[in-house]
Amino acid sequence: MKKVYGLVAALSTLVAAMIASSACFLFFYQPEEPASLRDE
Amino acid sequence: MEKILRGLAHKISLSLGYDSEKEAVIAYGLFAMMQIGITIVLAFLFGLIVGAPVEAMIVCFSVSIFRKYSGGAHAHDAMFCTVISVVYCTFAAWLSKQLIPIYHPYAMFIAIALVYGLVFWITYRYAPVDSPNKPIKSEQKIKRMRKGSFIILSTYMALQLFFYGASSHWPAFLSYGISLLLGIGWQAFTLTPLGAILLGKRNVVA
Numbered sequence: 001m002k003k004v005y006g007l008v009a010a011l012s013t014l015v016a017a018m019i020a021s022s023a024c025f026l027f028f029y030q031p032e033e034p035a036s037l038r039d040e
Numbered sequence: 041m042e043k044i045l046r047g048l049a050h051k052i053s054l055s056l057g058y059d060s061e062k063e064a065v066i067a068y069g070l071f072a073m074m075q076i077g078i079t080i081v082l083a084f085l086f087g088l089i090v091g092a093p094v095e096a097m098i099v100c101f102s103v104s105i106f107r108k109y110s111g112g113a114h115a116h117d118a119m120f121c122t123v124i125s126v127v128y129c130t131f132a133a134w135l136s137k138q139l140i141p142i143y144h145p146y147a148m149f150i151a152i153a154l155v156y157g158l159v160f161w162i163t164y165r166y167a168p169v170d171s172p173n174k175p176i177k178s179e180q181k182i183k184r185m186r187k188g189s190f191i192i193l194s195t196y197m198a199l200q201l202f203f204y205g206a207s208s209h210w211p212a213f214l215s216y217g218i219s220l221l222l223g224i225g226w227q228a229f230t231l232t233p234l235g236a237i238l239l240g241k242r243n244v245v246a
Contacts, residue, residue: 001055002055005055006056009052009056012049012069013062013069015069016068016069017069022107034061034064034065034068037068
């Protein structure tokens with residue numbers, strides 16, 4: 001189970017980093033961005 | 041859905057011994073994947089129902105890729121966001137098929153010139169549009185996002201002209217061109233104060 005969690009964590013971190021470089025979420029809802037991803 | 045994903049991120053972080061900041065990043069990434077996945081799958085399925093799945097995907101991706109750089113008005117909750125995205129993608133895909141019988145090359149050319157002229161002006165005037173949950177403050181990032189928006193728009197315009205030219209030989213490109221036009225037109229609309237009223241609150245950076 002730990003391997004699956006590790007994979008999910010890596011994938012979601014990658015997606016979060018990709019979204020962080022954009023102006024906003026790709027669709028019409030923007031949740032609060034974590035402080036470590038902020039590039040204001 | 042956000043609560044469920046936060047719970048999952050918490051479980052993963054506990055298992056892997058991550059701190060709260062890493063947990064927030066995982067939750068954010070999970071939410072992004074879920075929202076993007078659900079919206080694309082639903083837009084495709086509803087596109088299939090109205091007989092225009094390719095057109096629905098053209099609208100969906102043209103909006104989201106342009107939005108990556110231009111930002112735009114945001115809905116107040118995720119459910120409303122998904123509903124409005126899917127409804128618009130389906131409606132625009134359906135409309136692009138319905139307009140084929142009355143399609144005229146000159147009228148289409150005028151529509152392309154008008155829509156792109158307006159979209160370039162709206163982008164120059166308003167982009168990037170940020171939101172309270174993801175503010176854009178630095179001048180450098182504003183310039184980078186605006187430049188990215190213009191590069192995307194120029195690419196769309198080249199693609200639009202290709203669809204326009206190809207439609208005289210391959211009729212399928214008629215509806216592809218109309219759906220691309222409806223996609224960028226909608227995204228530009230969400231950059232304006234009127235779009236903000238429709239979707240909810242937003243901040244204007246420009």
